[in-house]
Amino acid sequence: MNDTTAPEKSSATRIATPQNGAQAAAFQGGGELGQRISSFDWQTSPLGDPSTWPTALTTLVELMLQSRQPMFLTWGDARTMLYNDAYAPLLGTRHPAALGQPFFDVWHDIVDVVKPIMDRAFAGESTHMDDLMLLIHRHGYPEEAHFAFSYTPVRGGSGTVTGMFCACTETTKDVFARRREVAESERLENMFALAPSFMAILRGPQHIFESTNAAYNRLIGRDDIIGRTVREALPDIAGQGFYEILDEVYETGQPFVNQDAKVTFQATEDSAPTDRYVSFIFQPIKNDEGEVTGLFIDGHDVTERMTSQGALAESETRFREMADNAPNFIWMTEPSGGCTYVNQRWLTFTGQSKSEVRGNGWLDAVHPDDLDSVRLALQQAHVDHETFEFEYRLRQEDGTYAWTLNTAQPRFTTDGTFVGLLGSGLDIDERKGFEERQALMVRELHHRVKNTLATVQAIIGFTLRTSPDMETFRTGVSNRIASLARSHSSLTDAEWQGMDLRAVLRSELEPYDNGKRLILKGPRVFLSSDTVVPLTMAVHELTTNAVKYGALSNEDGQIEVRWSVTIGPDGEHLTLDWREIGGPEVCPPTRTGFGTTLLERLLGGQLNGTATMNYPAEGVEVQIRAQLRDVPSGTKQ
Structure with missing residues (x-):
C-alpha cells in the first residue's frame, strides 16, 4: 500500500455479529455499501453495535444509502466515516477500506483544507460551497479535483452536535470544460483581432454588425458601426451589388466568393470616394438545426496588387491574341485555383x-469519374506551388468525351509571389485508345487468372486449416466461392470493365439494411476488374463477421463505410474505413481469422495496399488502403 492511501482493514474479515444483525438488516437494501455496512464488525469501531446507534445516525444512514447523490457522514469524536454507493467512486483506491475509518485517516492529504470546515460543522455551523479545489491522491498520484458540497451538523437528543452530514458532487470535469471554453474563446478573439485579413460578423436577416477587426475598420475608413445594419453603416456602397449578395447568401445558405472585386467607399459626405479592390468570401453561419443566423465576412485588400497588374494589361492582351490562335488548350488560374482564362481552342472543343x-465552371466539362481526382490534383498544385500534370477525359461540344493531357507550371511575380498556374493541354484520345486496346487483352488475361487462382487458393487453404470438421469446411468454402462468383458474375455483366465501389458494398450489405442500418459516404469510385474481386471478398468477410458477432447481429447495429481517393506520386489510392456501431461489446480475437488473412495477403499482394484492424469495445474498425491506378507511363517525377 502506498503512502497516499489510508490503512485498509480487510472487509472480508468484518462479519456481522448476532448483536448487530437486527439493525444491520435494515441496511441491506442500500446497494453495495448497504451490504458492507451490514457485514462490518462495528464492535471494533467507536460507533459500537448498530443496535445501540442513536436514531439520528441510523436515519441518516438509511437516507444516505437510498440516495443516488454522493453522500457521506462522520460521527463521534473520532469522526468515523460512512458513505453510499454514489460516493465510493470519489474515493478512488481508498474504497472500500475507508468505511468505518476516521475521516482524516482516509483523507489525510487534504486535512489542512477540510478540517477547518468540518470543525465549524461540529461547532454547529453549516457550510455550503459551490466550488472547492483540492489536490488529492485518491488514485496514487496527485490530481486537481473540484467539488460542490454542503456540511450540515447533526445534533443528538441533548442538542449537542454529534455528527456531520455531507451531500456533495464532484465538478472537476465541468470546471476543466469551462476552462477549455474560456481559453478557446480567448484564442479565437485574439486570432480575430490580429488576423491580417479583414473580418466581420453579421447577425440576422438585416445583417447587423456584431464584430469587426482592425483590418475591416481600416478598409471601410470608420470604426463606429457595431450594432448597426450594413445598409445603415455603409450607405456609400449602395448600388454596387453587395447588399443583394448578402441577402442571397442569407436566404440560400450558400457561400459567395469573389476575387478582385472593385468597391467604392466614401466614409463621410465631405470625404472623397476611394476605390479599393478586395478578394472576399461571404460565409453563412448556421445553428445546430442548419438554419442561417448570420454571415461571416473574410477577405483581403488586394488594391496594391491590382494596381501593379494594370501595367501588365498590354502584354496580357498580346498574350491572349497569341494563345487564341494556338492549336492546343491554354489556360490560366488565380492563386486560389479558380480559372481566369482559357483560349479559343478550349471554347471550341x-x-x-x-x-x-x-472560377470552377470549367470543371463541368470534366468527366464525372475523373472530377474528384482532377480537382484534388489541381488543388494540391496550387497549395504546393508545384507543376500540375494530369490525364483526364474532357467533354466535347457534341457531348462525347476525349482523353486530354494537361500540364501547367506555377507563375510567380518578380518578388516571388505565387499568382496561379499557366497550363496547356493536348487531345490524346486517339493515342490513349490505341495504347489501351494494345495492352487490354494481355493485361486482363494475366490478372484474371492470377488473381482468381490466388483468391481460390487462399479460400481453400485457410478454410481447411480453420475448420473443425468437413461440414464447416464445405460451408465456408461454398459461401466464399459464392461471393467470389458473384463478383465475377457482376464483372461479366459489365464486360469486365470494372464496377462502382458503392455497388460492390451494396451487393454484400443491402440484404441486412432496413433503411437505417447502412451508412455509405464517399465519392464515386470506379474499380477496375482486378480490384473488384479482392475488395468483394474483403467486404464479404467483414459482413459475415458483423452478422455473426458484430453490429448486424442485433436489430439496432449499423455499418458505416466511408472512403476517399487521393493522388500521390505513385498513382491513385483508395482509403476505405469500415466501422461497426451499436453491436455487442467487442473483445479482441485470440487468433487470426480468415478475413484478416485475406485482407493482409490478397489486398496487400494484389492491390499494393495495407489493411489495419482495430477492436475498440464500441465496434470493429477496419481501414483498407489500396492502389487503384498506377501513374501513367512517362509521368513519374
Whole structure:
C-alpha cells in the first residue's frame, strides 16, 4: 500500500455479529455499501453495535444509502466515516477500506483544507460551497479535483452536535470544460483581432454588425458601426451589388466568393470616394438545426496588387491574341485555383462560353469519374506551388468525351509571389485508345487468372486449416466461392470493365439494411476488374463477421463505410474505413481469422495496399488502403 492511501482493514474479515444483525438488516437494501455496512464488525469501531446507534445516525444512514447523490457522514469524536454507493467512486483506491475509518485517516492529504470546515460543522455551523479545489491522491498520484458540497451538523437528543452530514458532487470535469471554453474563446478573439485579413460578423436577416477587426475598420475608413445594419453603416456602397449578395447568401445558405472585386467607399459626405479592390468570401453561419443566423465576412485588400497588374494589361492582351490562335488548350488560374482564362481552342472543343469557364465552371466539362481526382490534383498544385500534370477525359461540344493531357507550371511575380498556374493541354484520345486496346487483352488475361487462382487458393487453404470438421469446411468454402462468383458474375455483366465501389458494398450489405442500418459516404469510385474481386471478398468477410458477432447481429447495429481517393506520386489510392456501431461489446480475437488473412495477403499482394484492424469495445474498425491506378507511363517525377 502506498503512502497516499489510508490503512485498509480487510472487509472480508468484518462479519456481522448476532448483536448487530437486527439493525444491520435494515441496511441491506442500500446497494453495495448497504451490504458492507451490514457485514462490518462495528464492535471494533467507536460507533459500537448498530443496535445501540442513536436514531439520528441510523436515519441518516438509511437516507444516505437510498440516495443516488454522493453522500457521506462522520460521527463521534473520532469522526468515523460512512458513505453510499454514489460516493465510493470519489474515493478512488481508498474504497472500500475507508468505511468505518476516521475521516482524516482516509483523507489525510487534504486535512489542512477540510478540517477547518468540518470543525465549524461540529461547532454547529453549516457550510455550503459551490466550488472547492483540492489536490488529492485518491488514485496514487496527485490530481486537481473540484467539488460542490454542503456540511450540515447533526445534533443528538441533548442538542449537542454529534455528527456531520455531507451531500456533495464532484465538478472537476465541468470546471476543466469551462476552462477549455474560456481559453478557446480567448484564442479565437485574439486570432480575430490580429488576423491580417479583414473580418466581420453579421447577425440576422438585416445583417447587423456584431464584430469587426482592425483590418475591416481600416478598409471601410470608420470604426463606429457595431450594432448597426450594413445598409445603415455603409450607405456609400449602395448600388454596387453587395447588399443583394448578402441577402442571397442569407436566404440560400450558400457561400459567395469573389476575387478582385472593385468597391467604392466614401466614409463621410465631405470625404472623397476611394476605390479599393478586395478578394472576399461571404460565409453563412448556421445553428445546430442548419438554419442561417448570420454571415461571416473574410477577405483581403488586394488594391496594391491590382494596381501593379494594370501595367501588365498590354502584354496580357498580346498574350491572349497569341494563345487564341494556338492549336492546343491554354489556360490560366488565380492563386486560389479558380480559372481566369482559357483560349479559343478550349471554347471550341468543349462548347463552353467564357462566362461558364470562369472560377470552377470549367470543371463541368470534366468527366464525372475523373472530377474528384482532377480537382484534388489541381488543388494540391496550387497549395504546393508545384507543376500540375494530369490525364483526364474532357467533354466535347457534341457531348462525347476525349482523353486530354494537361500540364501547367506555377507563375510567380518578380518578388516571388505565387499568382496561379499557366497550363496547356493536348487531345490524346486517339493515342490513349490505341495504347489501351494494345495492352487490354494481355493485361486482363494475366490478372484474371492470377488473381482468381490466388483468391481460390487462399479460400481453400485457410478454410481447411480453420475448420473443425468437413461440414464447416464445405460451408465456408461454398459461401466464399459464392461471393467470389458473384463478383465475377457482376464483372461479366459489365464486360469486365470494372464496377462502382458503392455497388460492390451494396451487393454484400443491402440484404441486412432496413433503411437505417447502412451508412455509405464517399465519392464515386470506379474499380477496375482486378480490384473488384479482392475488395468483394474483403467486404464479404467483414459482413459475415458483423452478422455473426458484430453490429448486424442485433436489430439496432449499423455499418458505416466511408472512403476517399487521393493522388500521390505513385498513382491513385483508395482509403476505405469500415466501422461497426451499436453491436455487442467487442473483445479482441485470440487468433487470426480468415478475413484478416485475406485482407493482409490478397489486398496487400494484389492491390499494393495495407489493411489495419482495430477492436475498440464500441465496434470493429477496419481501414483498407489500396492502389487503384498506377501513374501513367512517362509521368513519374
